[in-house]
């Protein structure tokens with residue numbers, strides 16, 4: 001197993017909640033949404049180690065300009081808290097406020113500093129574009145103008161959906177230790193598994209002790225597979241086609257940024273904190289549209305010899321009718337005309353019509369599980 | 380026994396590591412070599428959870444079916 005990013009696994013879950021809640025009538029409350037809660041819990045449970053709170057100006061600028069925190073530790077996606085100018089105006093350094101969610105105080109936020117930022121600069125440095133068609137750029141443009149930094153102390157966890165699959169880094173670390181795994185490969189996903197995914201996972205698993213399937217649960221777009229469908233599909237796949245001792249699935253509560261290469265590094269760092277030694281990076285990892293070169297998310301790893309988790313690159317995979325096997329560009333010599341690509345669009349269309357895709361595209365048990373769901377896609 | 384030992388490495392290896400570390404968070408070649416060796420020899424950093432907490436976690440993992 002690998003040590004946490006930055007050397008220390010952060011735990012900012014309050015031990016003495018009663019002591020803090022005594023101030024319920026004294027500290028101000030700020031209502032926050034689920035996106036903020038996800039960030040807060042990731043900080044508190046150590047998914048974002050070594051962060052202990054939202055980035056201050058120095059770290060924020062360093063992340064933008066150097067892809068590192070001010071102390072040099074690799075960090076590529078800003079974890080920030082934006083606040084309406086008028087609300088921010090009243091806050092002072094050292095002030096403690098409660099984050100309010102579902103009408104109760106869920107975290108304590110200790111204000112460090114407030115600062116302004118350029119949305120265009122944020123967008124162009126993180127996403128490589130200021131094009132408003134990019135979903136990440138859209139989010140940045142919709143942010144408030146003031147960022148507020150400070151440490152987080154979690155009072156209670158609010159993300160109760162899929163709680164049975166919500167493991168925190170200290171828990172996965174104990175789990176991997178108990179399983180006796182040393183080399184652990186992480187697989188990030190936002191999709192239901194087809195045979196191409198299974199091939200990549202098993203190729204990586206062949207060379208290691210355990211596979212950590214870690215679906216990202218978060219805000220979705222219309223037409224995306226529902227989180228429950230993804231989890232159920234993986235449950236079926238692993239029950240039927242994986243050895244129980246070699247695979248673990250738990251969820252990651254997080255937002256997709258579609259930041260391509262920078263996000264590939266971010267995804268790796270989070271999995272390192274869960275205790276993984278290797279991370280699978282596919283073609284156009286965390287990309288959207290054609291904003292990134294398909295292998296930009298591979299090349300960026302050259303900039304981080306000090307990342308502390310090893311990327312496993314997959315360029316492509318398809319079914320080769322000549323090899324009669326699932327292949328990748330390194331192992332099959334046959335030209336494109338023999339290759340059938342795993343078309344997400346085709347699989348999606350069949351499933352939405354209640355049809356089971358061909359068994360050389362998707363395992364029938366997995367397809368049946370998906371079709372049986374009340375709803376498959378986000379409406 | 381001393382807390383630390385000196386190990387000799389060839390000049391060329393030292394120089395090329397130093398080159399690779401430009402812009403990274405490693406303070407020096409020493410720090411990099413220690414992390415790298417720990418990683419490749421799988422010497423894990425001891426987790427600082429207490430026994431009580433570790434047992435609590437194992438209990439949760441069992442109840443969720445992650446551990447037998």
Ligand SMILES: [Zn+2]
Pocket residue numbers: 320321322323324327332333334338
């Ligand atoms: Zn072939």
